[in-house]
Amino acid sequence: MHRPRKEMIAETRAKLIAAARHAFGTVGYAESSMDDFTASAGLTRGALYHHFGDKKGLLQAVIAEIDGEMAVRVNEVASKAPTRWQHFVDECTTYIEMALEPEIQRIMFRDGPAVLGDPAQWPNASACIASMTNHLTKLQDDGVVVPELDPETTALLINGASSQAAQRIANSGDPEATSKKAIAAFKQLLEGLRRKT
């Protein structure tokens, strides 16, 4: 057999990523002991250093995985919208909803930026931001959004507001009510981007 070798390697990589993802998402990056979560995957730190170089390398791999999943989910939801503007708004609110999940919040919005720096400069630079930038550009072409704005910069601002909204909701005593307030405020801000007709 020529395959088993490659498959075993892929499997250990996957096991390490899964174990790290769980540890990072629950207790946080800094508090996650490499000895502990590698052991929980039935491995040791030796495997980790071999495949990912160091703890940061593993975090990058985890982030890449999550980012990919988020991009898929955003596309699924947003593609159903009737108008392009609605498509855009849905994309943003979906983003907020995803950011509500503790694992995403912790890894993508807190530990990730703290350990690896500005997300906009990550290797796989946020597929979500790229998508939003793309839609903003089209909306400008359609004459829906004011033309003088830089799409990518605007997408980043919106992203910042989204993640803040998500944190606000997640830490709230009454997530349901807070969620409504945050999304309302968020949509109101987005209205500022539209051309007054």
Next chain:
Amino acid sequence: MHRPRKEMIAETRAKLIAAARHAFGTVGYAESSMDDFTASAGLTRGALYHHFGDKKGLLQAVIAEIDGEMAVRVNEVASKAPTRWQHFVDECTTYIEMALEPEIQRIMFRDGPAVLGDPAQWPNASACIASMTNHLTKLQDDGVVVPELDPETTALLINGASSQAAQRIANSGDPEATSKKAIAAFKQLLEGLRRKT
């Protein structure tokens, strides 16, 4: 003399905070060795643990100091505006400009949230956010801002967008140009809050 004692204590506290602030602001919280920066202040970790309990406690003290300074600066700038709306906008853009400074960005917007959690729940909960919340409420009373929004939630969203804008600018190759783009996009978003007259 009754003073020298108290003065010495205040002085060591100040020295520790200053040394930590410098270390946190340059190399970052996680990479700052307590042995190193206490030594640079002519002290040891003993003093640190005595006054602040642990490393996090010192970070809190540093944050409280910076937060106070930021509040002062925001008030200085914004109080000169002719209208209340302009006052509010100035407040926001000043916030962005401050967030441009590497020390503020690193400590207040990256390491702070990562280590201490959601800034909105900090003990001295961001004087800046409190101020913005206050202004938004008044603007609603004046009929300038749409009335159905929750002021605090809105202030948090704006804060999130601001810090994102600041990071964007700071990491840009051409900060001047990026700054213009970001502030333009930001002002546009704020327009969404105004009532259509």
Next chain:
DNA sequence: CAATTGGCATACGGAACGTATGTAAATAGA
């Protein structure tokens, strides 16, 4: 002036990380 409090240093133990080294299995070449 004696007793006590409190500010700060020193000493110790433990945990975590990164590296260097070892080993067994799989692949490649003859």
Next chain:
DNA sequence: TCTATTTACATACGTTCCGTATGCCAATTG
């Protein structure tokens, strides 16, 4: 098929850093 080499991963070690426990000296209190 047999040997050589690569590769995946474990083990062992040294270093760094944090938190606690303890000790000392100066300042305050009576």
